[in-house]
Amino acid sequence: MDSTHARRVLVVRGGWEGHRPVEATERFIPFLEEHGCAVDVHDGPEVYADAERMAATDLVLQCYTQGVATDEQVLGLSAAVAAGTGLAGWHGGVCDSFRGSPDYLHLTGGQWAAHPGGFVAYDVEVRPERADHELVAGLSPRWSMNTEQYWVLTDELNDVLATTTFQPADGTPWRDAVTCPAVWTRRWGRGKVFVSTLGHKLEDLDQPDVRTLTGRGLLWASR
Template sequence: MTRNALVVRGGWQGHRPAAATGLFLPFLRDEGFDVTIEEDPEVYADAERMVDVDLIVQSVTMSEIGDDALRGLRTAVEAGTGLAGWHGGIADSYRASADYLQLVGGQFATHPSKHPDETRGDETDNYLDHRIEMTDLGREHEITRGIEDFTLHTEQYWVLHDDLIDVLATTTHPTRPHHPWHRPLTSPAVWTRRWGSGRIFVATPGHSPDILADVSVRTIIERGMLWAARTR
């Protein structure tokens, strides 16, 4: 049976939402999804349309969302529509909306930078070597089972979160002389969340297409989308 995937992309273009989501369109179609692409989250306000959506893949960094659209998104997920995404496209969306933050369960706070003497004034200032480490749950969960801890050189997200998420992988921000915190901080890097009848999947790696092409990152996102999608 064909399922329906809605790809919603836009917002800040630094995360290359069209190119990033484009990497996963062939996979979704190969998995039997009928894929529709929208460039504006206001599609969530269309209740008649949303009732038939089995999976939302969102890549909308920052931006804003209207009250009706947000209500439509929450209603759809609660009724069983899956919500999946990566990096700022899901964990740094609609910063002004507390109701969106509650739905997703975690929100980007910062990505620490290199030492000031090493910065160049471009996005690579925030590229740090860091480990993505599986939790005990992650080593057993179908999304991350069999994936070993791995290292990335990209933005390392520091996420504010609640305890209703199930954390499959973490990353630890160490102390450095040029940063103001005084002990290492471990932050969720991959998590899931149950919301009503719906499932939510978030991966914080994915700043750029080359990171999304990393075999571990891509495998986690592909499995995460399938896990989140409604099974009819």
């Protein structure tokens, strides 16, 4: 594709190194380029405050765990998404970013709260009523993981495509099974947001259903 007509993708990566932000995003940059995207990489959220640059961006792929963003940066990102720029990411790189920013939490619609037990075996289930959504169509209705299971706090604006359930056990402070969103999308103004809680380890991103879902989510969110 002619670069003048390519979708412009901004990869913002960094923060806590345990999520391997460079290696993780490098798994998807060639995929984006193969789909006609021009990719530019930044190692911090400073670019979010550049209104002109953000207006020309079709997709932000964020992989930035924890860290700090200024109000100007977060509001710049939120305004860009409301105007049509897509936002997509996985695991802590998108739903455990900028914990001190209510505006960022409002934009993404979910925040990591815990991963009880550390690495555990658990299932991700596609919601039957959303099984025909283009992001999950044709994927296994349930797939098994052995990694961090994210307990997230979310709101009802999200379109939840897949869930995961935490079972009570001896010693847990909860007494009933708790089902949390594992994958969701969100409309924000004219923009689209894609969040997957899957992807703590690089191997998680290589799991076939996860990789297919993530690639689809990136393209779906793009303007």
